[in-house]
Amino acid sequence: MTDVPIQMQQDTTNERFRGGSPLVDLLSRGGLAIAILAVLIYGSLASPVFFTAGNFVNVLTSMAIVGIVVVGMTFVLVVGGLADLSVPATIACGAILSLALQPVIGPVPAFAAAIALAGFCGLMSGLLIGYIGINPIIATLGVGTIVLGIVQAAVGGVIVYGTNPDTAALVKSRVFGIPAIVLIFLAVAIVGHFVLSRSYWGRWTVATGGNYSAAEASAVPVRAVKAGAFVITALCSGLSGALLGLTLQSARPLVGTGYEFSAITAVVVGGISIMGGFGSVPRAIAGLVFVQLLTNVMVLQGVRTPVQGFVLGLLIAGAVALDVALRRRGGA
């Protein structure tokens, strides 16, 4: 037998393979940064109190609770899990348990137990979605309803009050003028970013979202990875809920209502596709920052609540439409 006679030509410089248009590329990458900048400039011009340390601390503090959820939700979207609609239930779980268990087992164990139980709810959704293959919308809707029902039944449907004001003081304390809760959020974001972009689990998450069967055929434990995204989100919202409970020193079963939509909004405005396969925590947080700043400017301008909703809605639709358009132009 003869040896192989063919060598593929090494055409590094083949002009058939060029990159996409650089302008479109820049816009799709930096569009959000430009938008944030625009809001900052407009806000500073429109309101004298906007560009003050106090206001920014406010924005950050308001952002922290939903921000922690956003970190988790990023994993869900990237893994191709559409959305986690059980967030309100897991937040309630975290808030109510962290307060209700305080007198029984002490504040720190209560805090941990609250988060762990929220994580368990995430595990339920995760098992249904990853291992049985239920559509995530249906599964998280179902699990959310069940968990919220159980939580309500457990506390008899009323408000739970905190019994330990020291814990409230702790979460409300500031380090160098930055509220502790903001620091916790930043820590979660950094860990989340590291996991998604640098760890093998993160790469698995992206691969599973990008092509499930190919990832499976590449020995990626796709079921676990998919389930894991929901556990991560549940842990995040459990933490979020626990912090919320401690700040408010009271918790109702419905504390978490609306957080799922806020979190999805942020992630989506951050340019992360709901179809999965790519995305990063900083992008999602940039989306969150943009939404929060815009809301803040509107509130400072005295814009009425319905109008805010209107603007926010248009914004989500517009941001995603623009992103889709740019991506198509960019050929990516």
Place this chain on the structure above:
Amino acid sequence: MSAAATALRMRGISKTFPGVKALSNVNLTVEFGRVHAIVGENGAGKSTLMKVLSGTYLPTTGTTEIAGVEVRMRKPADAQKLGVRMVHQELNLVPDLTVAENVYLGRMPRKWGLADKAAMVRDTEFILNELGAAIDPKARLGDLSISQQQLVEIAKAYAAKPRIIVLDEPTSSLSEHETAALFRILRKMKQEGIAIIYISHRLKEVLEIADDVTILRDGSMIDTRPADGITAAEMIRLMVGREVTNVFPKTPSDIGAPVLKVIGLGDGYNFRDVSFEVRSGEILGLTGLVGAGRTELARAIFGLARATEGRIEIGGKAVTIKSPAAAMRAGIAYVPEDRKDDGIVPSLSVRENISLPVLRKLSRFGRVSMSADRKLADRYTKEFSIVPPDPERRVSLLSGGNQQKAVISKWLSASPSVLILDEPTRGVDVGAKAEIHRIIGELVAGGMAVVMISSELPEVLGVCDRVVVMRDGHAAAPVERAALSEERIMALATGEEAA
């Protein structure tokens, strides 16, 4: 239509995608009643040209004339109205409808304003019979195997009674048997005066069926010639722009002890009681007719599907394989049949695809070592001359053959002792094909055991040391290469010769 008119005249067609100039200034002329073959390497632009013809893409420049009339097609429906039908390279059917509904998709017959299901079923049954395919018109399409779906796709195009029919690699998932049936139909269509455009990497088929051949290279048209008087070697030279002597090289290697032993394996449905062994340094061919159960067998060995009976031994020790990860630990690797669906993660770069199975090994405390990751990717991009040689490029932007090389690289990074390749050269051009064969040759020379599933008999005969022929889920005893011929394999595969 006037019989004298030329069926199709495409002039100066160019098509640019962001970052790729897929076609530049291509001319194509096809006559009624003739089979016009288009050949070219992977990524030469064959499919793109046909998608321009079928209205899927708008050309950047250029004009199209059908039966002497200049036309402008903006969407597939426009082309269909003009009598152009296309069998796509990638299957393009609706899994949730029945076979009959698929065949009549977009032009269902009506009776009293309603869909006439009885007529659809009747006509579909007739056409499928003609194609020699035993498929129930009322079955849900998604329940069919890939090759059956391919036949439905062909039936669909044929049933529309087109003036021009385009077949983009119709035989890539068909067996010789079905290919023969297809060719009968093509000849009949020819007689009916239909213009047929036929794209294939199987040059033997091209020579058998085509009247004219057009060669594309790097998005440009090289030449159009009558098929009479052109040889395969000539076509290859024109396609790759250089001489090729042996498409199926066989590298000698030392055959050693059995590595993988499959004993009485079965899943109760797709394959039963399959036994064979592969030795180190050996390429074991696994062939058979469409739907013989080879893919399911391979998937079961790799832990992607569940076997219900029998066992697997690696190096003499029984192993239980319940997941691809377990298979990988046992030293088994599997390059799947369907590259688009199971092979690549399109949103990731070549580098990220290659390191996917071994990520954990490249990690410390959960963190992936970027330098190790890059090193791995660089090594295979060079070794397999992946084009373009940029590991950071998104794998979805590569041509089919190069994607396949990336998929093979991915598994070599796990350094397996047994490599199962399922149709590794399906839809891959001759150049890349030879390249892949060279790679496989080197691997076995290095002591690896390879199982190669292939429906292309020349490839099986050219590359494999021993061959197992499967029929209806059962495997015949392995036959030595020396004792094999295409006729013998066909006899085993069709059951003319008992196993």
Place this chain on the structure above:
Amino acid sequence: KTVCYVTAADAHAYATPANEALEARAKELGIEVITLSQNFDVQTGTEQLNTCIARNADGIILWPLDPQAYIPGLARAQQAEIPSILINSPMDEQANQFIKSFTGPDVYEEGEMAADSLNDALGGEGSVVVIAGQAGNGTTIGRVGGFVDRLAEIGSKLEVLDTVNADFDQQKALVVSRDLITRFGDGIDGVYANDDTMARGFIDAWKEAKPGEPTPPIVGINGQKDAFESIKSGEMYSTIVQSPVEDGKLAIETMAEILDGKEVGARLPIPLTVVTKANVDSVEPAF
């Protein structure tokens, strides 16, 4: 006898004790109660009236969340000869022909009382912000409407800087209060919150933004325990006690009389008490 009770919600700080009181009193009176929770959704409520009629209840107690929407249901109940009364919130006049009575506090009146109280606290002058409940919710409409109308009525010079919705939610109140404080700063002379929970949110935001500074006079509604604490410590100016227990009891007692064939008054109020530092020690918190 069986009474069908369509309540606003069964997991709510105010509604839950009201429901419990109603059910407990019913037991004493020997009446069986079927409780249906609307979960604050009007549409659910209108549908639940159907269930009550189908169930052939002897009476219906409805907690309306909308001034009009239940009228056809109530009319249908009347056709089926089931007497209905309203609890907690009123409906439009058109509903009167279909109901026997309306028992409970009047949210509109509460708004008026809050206006008086805040007006007193500020001496009739100053800029205030209103933290309202859910937009479109009956209680919100009543409590805001009563407040605004009353200010106009008494010719108060209080100026409402802004009205923001915080959905009866402490966290939302906290967030909107932060923004209000950033926006108006020391320009806020007084605060009216549609309930004590949201008042709490404002207090927390104020303490965050201006540690050590005394809060402006804050008026809330409901008379929760922690509002009492806040009044004692001077963080809040006043609240209006509206006892859910009284609310629930009165409704079922009225229904019992109707079932006994007695005539009842068309409007039976429960007592509302404005609580300030002056009387905080002598009044029981509502819950």
Place this chain on the structure above:
Amino acid sequence: MTPIARLVRYRVAVILGLTLLVASLTVPGFLSVTTLSLGLDRSAAIGIIAIGMTVLLIARQIDLSVGSTFALAGITAVMLQPAIGIWPAALAGVLAGAAAGAFNGLLSVVFKVNALVATLATMLIFRSVAHWLTDSQPVPGTDIMLSLALSKIYFEIFTLRSALFVGSILLLHFWLTRTVAGRNLFAVGSNADAAEASGIAPGRTVFLAFVFAGTLAGVAGVLQSLTTNTGSPVFGAELIVTVIAAVVVGGTRIEGGRGSALGTLGGVLTIAALTTAMEFQSVPAYIQQVVAGLILILLVVLDRTVRPGPRTHAAAVASG
């Protein structure tokens, strides 16, 4: 088909039957014509919206904004009453629903925004518009007598809207299974690329599906506002979950390509029967939630784990 597979296939009917059986055994007076007619009436609003949602889910789309559209259409129908009269106003309300659907369709077809995201956004937008128009106050209609007339029960069973619901769903069943357009809808939901390559315009199909869903949400909203003589910005805030649950319990897949109108009818009735039965027993709402959630998950899990027949090509090969 094995008995188990048959059970799974007709699981909605089974579960509905079981619910009715258990309810009539345990709840005195449950099984009566009155319960049936009132149960039908209470499911009409959800049911009419579910019809539109069935079509959308088959086309592999979803509309989260139906609740807001419901409110918006009702408000339009009530607010215009003094100006143009009741029936023209009602028509205007339905048109408002259609317009809302068209807006969703535009976002998702022309601007290629994923349906989940697009309708999440329009859910906020339409709701805001509703609050804006009404200044967050419920608006009363002009004629309370009409409401009373509309809730009249005919033939002891149907109210106007429950008849409309049942009638429409039978029409939808016919349309989905028999007409070419209906089959094309399945094609688009199952594999839009293939449908397009076969000359079907998936964009147009999807757009029309959105308009259809919006229109039906509009019809439901107008009926609701006429029967309650109120247009309120808070109407329909909670119904999306019930609608999706009803459709999915009825066997329509959220991943597109599969679904049936009769299934949706079964799903809507199941949920109505379940709710009514539990309300009869005075079960707290949160427990009802748990039960509803469990049933939803149970049915979907069943759908996933037990397949009707072997999913292999033996079923597809012509017999004989």
